Amino acid sequence: MTYEDLGYNSTLDQYRNEQGLNTLEVGRVISEHKERYIVKTPTHEFDAELIGNLRYTAESRYDFPAVGDWVAFMQYDESKALIHAIFPRRSIIERRAAGKASKVQIIATNVDFGLIVQAVDRDFNVNRLERYLTICNTAKVEPIIVLNKIDLINKPELSTILNTIKQRIKEVKIITVSNKPAGYSQLEELIEAGKTYCLLGSSGVGKSTIINALSGKEEMKTGEISSAVHKGKHTTSHRELISLPNGGIVIDNPGMREVGITDKSDGLEITFDAILEHSQNCKYQNCTHTHEKGCAVIEAVENGEIDQKSYTNFLKMIREKAHFEATALERKKKDKDLGKMIKQVKKQKKNHKH
Incomplete structure (x- = not known):
């Protein structure tokens, strides 16, 4: 190495x-x-x-x-x-820390590709895909969608899922993998020496199994399959960077229940570029795209140019971003006030001594 x-x-x-x-x-x-x-x-x-x-x-x-x-x-x-x-970071994949409105959690740094893993049997959710895409786009990291466990559904079901993604998400590479022999060959071909790949996804989608397949050995423990929920019990408890035999590097993550959006807006603009494009034609510059007359975005949703569910997801994330910004500003103010108070106390103690 x-x-x-x-x-x-x-x-x-x-x-x-x-x-x-x-x-x-x-x-x-x-x-x-x-x-x-x-x-x-x-x-x-x-x-x-x-x-x-x-x-x-x-x-x-x-x-x-x-x-x-x-x-x-x-x-x-x-x-x-x-x-x-x-050293300075080339990229930072981050999310809003679970349960902490204004705190950021760094998932990984210096990443080239974000592998967004979803299991097609139970976990599949396009709204969540758009969230992970936003996190990748914010970090300027190239996203790749990895649909796992395709051996658990039939071809028409897989075709429906692929069409659902393509209707809402354009120009993002989609790879399908399974536990069948040669089921990971498509993904293995993508891995380049010296490049860093970060696995993103919920618990039980098979991230650890993918790492084991790419590395050719049991790097990560995978729990036995639970027959009740059809998932491998989640075993990754912390982030870890693993070197692959061909020189690629992969970062595994604990599964994320929440994929919270931070205050950076460019990721949202890239993910929902169709909405951004239509918003250029809105009557008002500060249009919120929720109720205004002359809103080109609402018009595009009504005539089917923008997917209704994607629009709803966009609005939800915009609200989250605004909430994050507000609470972060509030915290900054509190920290500033606390700093002032500490300085005052120190000054008083000093004066008291003299």
Whole structure:
């Protein structure tokens, strides 16, 4: 294995030289757990943590390493290391943290392709596909839809599902896979050396099985199939980066119950480009596309140019985005007020001493 197999490139090397990080080793974060990280090089894996200065100056989640990050570190024991710097990220796949209205959860960084996995037997849901597409488009990561477990349905059912997707989602590659022999060949052909692929999807859609098939060995445990819900019991509990035999890199994720949208709008605009296109012809510039007379989007929905369900899903995500923005601003204000209060208390204590 080489650094290039792990995704290292000339841009990262240039940054390393410019920042004077040549005396430190370079590695990629392959898993994280409560501010402890496993950092991989072509020959070793290190149990790493941040140096104090990095930890104390961190202002947000973005200042901490995430799975997929490149870091400069110093080894201090046989398998232990201290992280001194995080390299700039090429892409960040993120979502609104489950249950926390204004917090962001980083799913993975430096990703080239998002593999959106859905099982065709039970999990299939176009609304959710559009959510994952929005997350990928926001991160400027190329999405690929992977329909899994196609051996569990018949050809007409699969044809219906493919048509449903194509009606609402244009120009996104769709791959079908199954547990049958050679069922993953289509996907294997896509994997390029040095590129990073992030698996996205709910619990039980077969992400771990896909990783095992691509790697040719049991990298991830897969639970036995539950006859009641027809799904493998979900076993992935944290994010993990795995090197594939052909030099590709894949990141597995715990299944997501919620796919919350953050405050970045460009992902929505790419996913729902037909709506954006029609909105150029709206009578009012600040049209909300919900009730206005002269709204070109509503007109397009009524005459069948825009899919009704896709339009409804778009409005739902726009509301979420607005809510996220409002709560994030509120939190910022609270944090600012708290900061002012702490400064005041410190000042009073100082004056009190004198």
